[in-house]
Amino acid sequence: MKILVPVKRVIDYNVKPRVKSDGSGVDLANVKMSMNPFDEIAVEEALRLKEAGKAEEVVAVSVGPAKAQETLRTALAMGADRAILVETDELVEPLAVAKILKAIAAEEEPGIVMLGKQAIDDDSNQTGQMLAALMERPQGTFASKVEIDGDSVSVTREVDGGLETVKLTLPAIVTTDLRLNEPRYASLPNIMKAKKKPLDTKTPADYGVDVAPRLTTTNVSEPPVRQAGEIVEDVDALVAKLKSMGVA
Amino acid sequence: MTTLVFAEPHGDSVSDATLATVTAAAALGGPVHVLATAAGDAHAAIAGVEKVLVADDAAYANGLAENLAPLIAGLMDGYDAVLAPATTTGKNVLPRVAALLDVMQVSDIISVEGPKTFTRPIYAGNAIATVESSDPKLVITVRTTAFDKAEATGGSASTEAASGPGDAGASEFVKLDAVKSDRPELTSAGIVVSGGRALKDSETFEQYITPLADKLGAAIGASRAAVDAGYVPNDYQVGQTGKIVAPEVYIAIGISGAIQHLAGMKDSKTIVAINKDPDAPIFQVADIGLVADLFNAVPELTEKL
Ligand SMILES: Cc1cc2nc3c(=O)[nH]c(=O)nc-3n(C[C@H](O)[C@H](O)[C@H](O)COP(=O)(O)OP(=O)(O)OC[C@H]3O[C@@H](n4cnc5c(N)ncnc54)[C@H](O)[C@@H]3O)c2cc1C
Numbered sequence: 001m002k003i004l005v006p007v008k009r010v011i012d013y014n015v016k017p018r019v020k021s022d023g024s025g026v027d028l029a030n031v032k033m034s035m036n037p038f039d040e041i042a043v044e045e046a047l048r049l050k051e052a053g054k055a056e057e058v059v060a061v062s063v064g065p066a067k068a069q070e071t072l073r074t075a076l077a078m079g080a081d082r083a084i085l086v087e088t089d090e091l092v093e094p095l096a097v098a099k100i101l102k103a104i105a106a107e108e109e110p111g112i113v114m115l116g117k118q119a120i121d122d123d124s125n126q127t128g129q130m131l132a133a134l135m136e137r138p139q140g141t142f143a144s145k146v147e148i149d150g151d152s153v154s155v156t157r158e159v160d161g162g163l164e165t166v167k168l169t170l171p172a173i174v175t176t177d178l179r180l181n182e183p184r185y186a187s188l189p190n191i192m193k194a195k196k197k198p199l200d201t202k203t204p205a206d207y208g209v210d211v212a213p214r215l216t217t218t219n220v221s222e223p224p225v226r227q228a229g230e231i232v233e234d235v236d237a238l239v240a241k242l243k244s245m246g247v248a
Numbered sequence: 249m250t251t252l253v254f255a256e257p258h259g260d261s262v263s264d265a266t267l268a269t270v271t272a273a274a275a276l277g278g279p280v281h282v283l284a285t286a287a288g289d290a291h292a293a294i295a296g297v298e299k300v301l302v303a304d305d306a307a308y309a310n311g312l313a314e315n316l317a318p319l320i321a322g323l324m325d326g327y328d329a330v331l332a333p334a335t336t337t338g339k340n341v342l343p344r345v346a347a348l349l350d351v352m353q354v355s356d357i358i359s360v361e362g363p364k365t366f367t368r369p370i371y372a373g374n375a376i377a378t379v380e381s382s383d384p385k386l387v388i389t390v391r392t393t394a395f396d397k398a399e400a401t402g403g404s405a406s407t408e409a410a411s412g413p414g415d416a417g418a419s420e421f422v423k424l425d426a427v428k429s430d431r432p433e434l435t436s437a438g439i440v441v442s443g444g445r446a447l448k449d450s451e452t453f454e455q456y457i458t459p460l461a462d463k464l465g466a467a468i469g470a471s472r473a474a475v476d477a478g479y480v481p482n483d484y485q486v487g488q489t490g491k492i493v494a495p496e497v498y499i500a501i502g503i504s505g506a507i508q509h510l511a512g513m514k515d516s517k518t519i520v521a522i523n524k525d526p527d528a529p530i531f532q533v534a535d536i537g538l539v540a541d542l543f544n545a546v547p548e549l550t551e552k553l
Contacts, residue, residue, distance in 0.1 A: 016507060017371040026375050038489075094343070095352045118489065122370050124355045129313065129343035138314050138419035141340045144482065154422070158482045159336040160435075160491070165422040166312070172418075178489060179476060214352035219378040223369065226514060229535035231526075235548045238520070238538050245518065247439065247497055248464055248553040 001111035038116025076194035077186030098130035103207035265333035310421035319412030437467035446502025505530030
């Protein structure tokens with residue numbers, strides 16, 4: 001079985017995003033970019049399934065600018081076997097990404113497509129579910145545990161009320177949550193080796209997908225800023241404050 | 249334009265998340281219908297709802313997106329928009345509906361600015377985007393803390409059975425390990441007491457956080473670090489990728505205030521922080537801060553309240 005792992009290049013999670021003064025977006029010039037943290041978890045899970053003998057090949061794919069090659073090299077350095085870059089300078093929305101992934105899945109025939117549950121830039125939380133719909137396959141979203149058993153996969157999902165388990169017939173789409181695993185760091189020798197691993201470059205047109213956006217962002221603004229309040233001396237002062245607010 | 253709200257499954261009653269979503273739906277201007285998988289009469293009592301569609305087929309009872317998405321998509325000939333709360337159910341099901349309709353979903357809206365224009369937080373709430381859809385139909389998830397709840401009673405909607413293709417066959421619900429608790433629901437509680445990594449382990453968390461929450465009648469939340477370390481279950485996590493809360497009072501105890509945590513609670517009316525580090529970022533958003541060791545301060549606070 002093959003596992004397809006889509007990865008996205010996004011602002012590093014440690015960087016505080018700054019809104020551009022002209023309201024056109026978030027300033028990404030000279031900002032550290034990394035693999036979306038949920039996608040790292042997806043790569044790690046795919047590698048663990050391969051190491052456990054449940055999968056033969058892990059293929060990483062990214063839809064994005066030429067620089068997304070770096071993100072794919074990170075996936076290769078972690079242990080993915082090969083990579084596909086679908087290069088475009090457009091901002092591609094989840095629906096169009098899902099269409100491109102569907103076309104790639106038709107060629108690659110993966111048993112599982114393992115994606116991050118959301119990207120920490122647009123926070124959309126859509127691509128995996130959309131891909132599952134387009135492929136007419138089942139989905140296990142927000143996974144904290146993934147167990148393959150023959151031709152099905154059992155997925156434990158982090159839901160609002162606790163943990164839910166679903167059983168899906170393969171091929172299936174899985175999206176990862178934070179507690180699925182802790183991704184490995186790529187070692188230096190593996191980073192060197194990754195440079196020689198195959199990386200194909202394609203375009204959305206190669207897959208016949210129109211990436212024209214359906215949503216227009218007309219403005220991006222700063223959220224209302226909270227002012228720091230007051231530091232109280234001791235617990236008594238805190239109690240007095242809370243009581244004056246009608247709490248307890 | 250008529251709008252459909254996909255109700256959050258909530259046993260035989262109506263979820264607060266659904267009530268907030270009805271308010272968002274009403275802001276689009278047209279009549280509001282609700283699709284419920286149970287409790288049709290309870291949903292028919294929501295003020296402002298014109299009609300309730302009830303799909304009480306076993307295939308829809310467990311929230312499986314594979315079955316629900318074709319049901320909802322199949323109803324959309326009669327609607328211009330479908331909204332669901334941005335709960336784990338809504339987030340699971342609605343993008344699947346959007347793809348079936350070839351529509352780009354607008355996720356997690358916090359306001360309705362026009363018939364096809366909305367605002368939504370991006371970058372963990374560090375920026376607010378105004379987006380306009382050019383799709384013929386709208387598929388939207390709603391950040392429920394950003395909208396007032398519709399009145400749960402006073403309405404008198406008609407009810408009607410709805411049916412769809414049923415069981416798609418490729419997925420099966422196995423079980424839900426639900427965390428049982430008599431506390432208020434985290435996302436709709438008036439007061440939330442949250443603990444972080446500083447609480448050390450599950451016993452210590454329980455020993456220090458629970459009595460304070462009991463005294464205040466509060467819900468309990470946690471940082472990702474506290475959940476990862478197993479102090480509390482996953483559904484306690486507040487943040488960018490956990491639950492979004494906006495209570496009257498949020499008390500953060502031994503939580504540093506990482507942007508991912510702030511994303512889930514910074515719309516709280518009053519934020520109280522107890523942290524021993526005066527430079528902890530949480531104090532930059534707190535209305536009331538106490539620099540203290542929580543192991544002394546929290547028991548004293550619990551006692552004196
Ligand atoms: C993709 C991604 C998504 C994430 N999503 C979330 C999310 O949804 N929610 C979330 O919370 N985090 C999230 N995080 C994690 C986030 O970045 C932080 O790591 C996390 O919030 C830290 O938790 P904490 O504040 O409990 O721990 P720490 O940052 O370790 O802070 C502990 C605090 O306790 C204080 N302290 C220690 N001892 C005491 C004492 N005795 N008395 C008083 N104070 C004390 C310390 O001064 C410190 O400020 C995410 C991270 C990533 C990468």
